[in-house]
Amino acid sequence: MNITGYTLLEIIKLVKKRQITIPEVTSFFYNRIKKFNQRLNAFITVLDYQQIKPGIPIAVKDNFCTKGIKTTAASKVLADFISPYESTVTDKLIKNGLTIIGKTNMDAWAHGSSTETSDFGPTKNPWNIDYSPGGSSGGSVAAVSAYLVPAAIGSETAGSIRQPASWSGVIGLKPTYGRVSRYGLIAMGSSLDCPGPLTISVADAAFLLKVIAGKDNYDATTSFQEVPDYLKKLEKNQKFVIGITDEYFEGVLPEIKNKIFTCLNIFRKLGHKIKKIKLISPKYAISVYTIIQRAEVSSNLARYDGIRFGNPREFLGSEAKKRIMLGTYTLSHGYYESFYKKAQQFRTLIIEDYIKAFKEVDFIISPTTPTTAFKLGEFEKYPFFGELMDMLNEPASVAGLPAINLPAGLDKNNLPIGMQIVGPYFYEDRILNLANQFEKETDYFGVIKKGILRYQ
Amino acid sequence: MKNYLPIIGLEVHVELKTKSKMFCQCSASYFNRPANSQTCPVCLGLPGALPVPNQKAIEWTILLGRALNCQINHFSKFDRKHYFYPDLPKGYQISQHDQPIAKDGWYKLKNYKGEEKTYKIRRVHLEEDTGKLIHTTDGTLIDFNRSGVPLVEIVSEPDFHNAEEVKEFLEELQILIRYLDISDADMEKGTMRLEPNISLICRATKQSLTKNKINLPNYKVEIKNINSFRFVKQAIEYEIQRQSDIFNQGKQPKQETRGYDAEKNLTYSLRVKEEAADYRYFPEPDIPPMIFKNDFLNKLFKKVPELPNEKLLRYQNKFKLNYSDAFILTRNKKMADYFELILNQLSKRKKEIRIIDYPKEIAKFIVNKKIAWQLSAEQFIEKAIKLMTPVVTDTNLLEKVIKEVIKNNSQAVSDYKKGKTNVLMYLVGQAMKDLKGKAEAKKVLEKIKEKLS
Numbered sequence A: 001m002n003i004t005g006y007t008l009l010e011i012i013k014l015v016k017k018r019q020i021t022i023p024e025v026t027s028f029f030y031n032r033i034k035k036f037n038q039r040l041n042a043f044i045t046v047l048d049y050q051q052i053k054p055g056i057p058i059a060v061k062d063n064f065c066t067k068g069i070k071t072t073a074a075s076k077v078l079a080d081f082i083s084p085y086e087s088t089v090t091d092k093l094i095k096n097g098l099t100i101i102g103k104t105n106m107d108a109w110a111h112g113s114s115t116e117t118s119d120f121g122p123t124k125n126p127w128n129i130d131y132s133p134g135g136s137s138g139g140s141v142a143a144v145s146a147y148l149v150p151a152a153i154g155s156e157t158a159g160s161i162r163q164p165a166s167w168s169g170v171i172g173l174k175p176t177y178g179r180v181s182r183y184g185l186i187a188m189g190s191s192l193d194c195p196g197p198l199t200i201s202v203a204d205a206a207f208l209l210k211v212i213a214g215k216d217n218y219d220a221t222t223s224f225q226e227v228p229d230y231l232k233k234l235e236k237n238q239k240f241v242i243g244i245t246d247e248y249f250e251g252v253l254p255e256i257k258n259k260i261f262t263c264l265n266i267f268r269k270l271g272h273k274i275k276k277i278k279l280i281s282p283k284y285a286i287s288v289y290t291i292i293q294r295a296e297v298s299s300n301l302a303r304y305d306g307i308r309f310g311n312p313r314e315f316l317g318s319e320a321k322k323r324i325m326l327g328t329y330t331l332s333h334g335y336y337e338s339f340y341k342k343a344q345q346f347r348t349l350i351i352e353d354y355i356k357a358f359k360e361v362d363f364i365i366s367p368t369t370p371t372t373a374f375k376l377g378e379f380e381k382y383p384f385f386g387e388l389m390d391m392l393n394e395p396a397s398v399a400g401l402p403a404i405n406l407p408a409g410l411d412k413n414n415l416p417i418g419m420q421i422v423g424p425y426f427y428e429d430r431i432l433n434l435a436n437q438f439e440k441e442t443d444y445f446g447v448i449k450k451g452i453l454r455y456q
Numbered sequence B: 001m002k003n004y005l006p007i008i009g010l011e012v013h014v015e016l017k018t019k020s021k022m023f024c025q026c027s028a029s030y031f032n033r034p035a036n037s038q039t040c041p042v043c044l045g046l047p048g049a050l051p052v053p054n055q056k057a058i059e060w061t062i063l064l065g066r067a068l069n070c071q072i073n074h075f076s077k078f079d080r081k082h083y084f085y086p087d088l089p090k091g092y093q094i095s096q097h098d099q100p101i102a103k104d105g106w107y108k109l110k111n112y113k114g115e116e117k118t119y120k121i122r123r124v125h126l127e128e129d130t131g132k133l134i135h136t137t138d139g140t141l142i143d144f145n146r147s148g149v150p151l152v153e154i155v156s157e158p159d160f161h162n163a164e165e166v167k168e169f170l171e172e173l174q175i176l177i178r179y180l181d182i183s184d185a186d187m188e189k190g191t192m193r194l195e196p197n198i199s200l201i202c203r204a205t206k207q208s209l210t211k212n213k214i215n216l217p218n219y220k221v222e223i224k225n226i227n228s229f230r231f232v233k234q235a236i237e238y239e240i241q242r243q244s245d246i247f248n249q250g251k252q253p254k255q256e257t258r259g260y261d262a263e264k265n266l267t268y269s270l271r272v273k274e275e276a277a278d279y280r281y282f283p284e285p286d287i288p289p290m291i292f293k294n295d296f297l298n299k300l301f302k303k304v305p306e307l308p309n310e311k312l313l314r315y316q317n318k319f320k321l322n323y324s325d326a327f328i329l330t331r332n333k334k335m336a337d338y339f340e341l342i343l344n345q346l347s348k349r350k351k352e353i354r355i356i357d358y359p360k361e362i363a364k365f366i367v368n369k370k371i372a373w374q375l376s377a378e379q380f381i382e383k384a385i386k387l388m389t390p391v392v393t394d395t396n397l398l399e400k401v402i403k404e405v406i407k408n409n410s411q412a413v414s415d416y417k418k419g420k421t422n423v424l425m426y427l428v429g430q431a432m433k434d435l436k437g438k439a440e441a442k443k444v445l446e447k448i449k450e451k452l453s
Helices: A008-016 A022-040 A088-095 A138-145 A162-168 A202-212 A254-269 A282-303 A318-331 A337-357 A385-389 A394-399 A428-453 B055-067 B163-180 B203-210 B229-248 B294-301 B308-318 B323-330 B333-352 B358-367 B377-388 B395-408 B410-417 B423-435 B441-452
Strands: A043-046 A056-061 A098-104 A152-156 A171-174 A194-199 A241-244 A273-276 A363-367 A403-410 A416-422 B004-015 B079-082 B092-095 B102-110 B116-128 B132-136 B139-143 B150-156 B192-202 B221-224 B256-261 B266-272
Touching (some): A008 A022, A022 A043, A022 A056, A022 A098, A022 A138, A056 A088, A056 A138, A088 A152, A098 A138, A138 A152, A138 A162, A152 A171, A162 A403, A162 A416, A194 A202, A241 A254, A254 A363, A254 A403, A254 A416, A254 A428, A282 A318, A282 A385, A282 A394, A282 B079, A318 A337, A337 A394, A363 A428, A403 A428, A416 A428, B004 B163, B004 B229, B055 B116, B055 B150, B055 B163, B055 B294, B102 B163, B163 B192, B163 B229, B163 B308, B163 B333, B221 B229, B229 B256, B229 B266, B308 B323, B308 B333, B323 B333, B323 B358, B333 B358, B333 B377, B395 B410, B395 B423, B395 B441, B410 B423, B423 B441
Parallel strands (some): A056 A098, A056 A152, A241 A273, B221 B256
Antiparallel strands (some): A043 A098, A152 A194, A171 A194, A403 A416, B004 B150, B004 B192, B079 B092, B102 B116, B116 B150, B192 B221, B256 B266
């Protein structure tokens, strides 16, 4: 049976109805990976067929610790590191009938927005292999976009799920900070990191979020807030007030702007209200995010000293070294007050700004990225490439808010355009409800399907 | 020496005896366990591992802060303290920087001169212990069993001016910690570690001292690796002498960290600090800040037991014990508890006791080791009652026994008559032996004197 393009939930249903067996599903995806991965370099590790445990196959970004499977975070420092323990996210996936078929490529340590800082070569954008898929979860989005797996797990510090999902034309959900456990996720910016699903349907995202979310005794920052049945919450269409703000359209390519306006008209047609509001310009979030993230990175990478595991520090790539130096500087005596502390204070202002906005509107919709995918190699021309590409994602990350990327069409070069919906804390169910309405109405203008059909 | 006033401050580290470690579920009791047998991804600092704080350790730190009359911060947090050392697996220690659990406390103590003095406590904070380096001829090994064990740091103000009062304060602190039952505070096992810092100021500035404001010297010498109270005293005394000698030569002691060699009884330089180390502290993002509400704190404060000084006062007032007996009894909580257990049980047998202030007697029996307090309460009470019951003298028997003794010890008797009065006690002893204790010694003495006169 040819299941190309079937959603994760559809495959699970087929298996339940005994129309297809788990080994058949596994070999289907295994063969697709064997056929197309060389072109895309989406995976760092693909399990041997015999190694794959029974379950519906899924791909996981290579910064989640997986017991017995190599975990590299795309850095040569961990080139041979095999974790003795399982991350909470992968543990939950396995316990819910899914199985890891491979570990996906990423920017080394998740430092980047193009997957080019990987020590294992860049991942290519499935829509055009001269282009970057975005990053840092570039391997995960490429694998989903080209349907090498029905779904994947990525992680986001500020944009690393949404931005590559936008550039590669898939759905990427970044949950509220603390909704999903970080235990076993190799830390980048600890106060920002969020695991999240990358899928080809909103229902799949709802299903996977339900699987991975919840309080974890191994992560003190996870929330006690109950995890709703996200799938069930999709059933009844709700009506919302959608906020838009000029600040999030500044510097955005006209082509992208127009596509988002088209989408807003669709929401109007569906009975939602569009309301103009004002928010602090996202450009301020760039500095706040950069300072906090670099500081946390410099601290989080201190354990990679090569004494107990892994290779010594000289195996660190140049991006990691730059970040360690900048972070160390901002935390140094005499600079803490003017950098880190100030950034945290401004972070509070951004949070308050959002809280105020969410008294008026249910969501804020904007483009996910100011441009579509860049060509490979471009990132080297910009010292803060990632920070600029993720500019529209950073405010929500800094505030810890949930957000989703939905494909909103293609540009003149046939590259995907993404739309972002940001909601209040723990509003994932309603974000997914709105996204589901959009999916039913537009089917993403055929973007996801077209992407998959390129890989036959 | 007379020209200088020592300024001494203390840093004391105490390992808490919680069941599990500070940030993971590994057992915190590592003594004599095989190396690295009590470790997990968290205390080994493996990629992706996260710390989850131990609530008991936080509560115990609050209790200790309270017992030291500190202000408990309603808002407290953990911070990362960065430095590189192979026994520190994460490259940073989770500690507390600017918002410790407890701060601004004091502790009153009667010093060796009998004067009461108040010592200020700057802060009490919670952190994690490091692993242990084991240096062998083949290289250095690391045992991470100790990594992540909860560690409390107590920092005093530089209120001490001589080695003796430091020793007394530390002994008191150890007793206090044992009263709270939060640590064994065992110096040999390293569950209590002392780091005094010492500097000297010239006596010329004594005026400012009496105004209760001391202009602290611009240097400080920290001494590490001290594992007994006696050594603390010796190390401080050595250091005061060493620094005075330097001043006397017209030089200035260096700001440095020194070690103490107990065998040679001297301190030696470990490292000279050119400037303050930059630990790049920032709030630990993996642990949400702690907010302690009044309800929670008040409930917890009730768990602070009667402290040794309070107990001592009560023993003096309620049981009329003298200071020295009360002091000895209250230095060991188990001993004090035993004392009170005996009093409690004795109160049911009051009729058998003729002495009104018998608690004083009981205290003496314990303090003077007349009756072992390791006995069961029943056994102790039997012995105590016997000791406190006055002996009834059997006069007929007394007459008979003394006659015998005089007859059988003619040499001693003649000696006595020649004026050697000290043989009298020998005769009393002989008589007491034959009487098998059924007479009062005083009466026996009188009777013998009477017979020999």
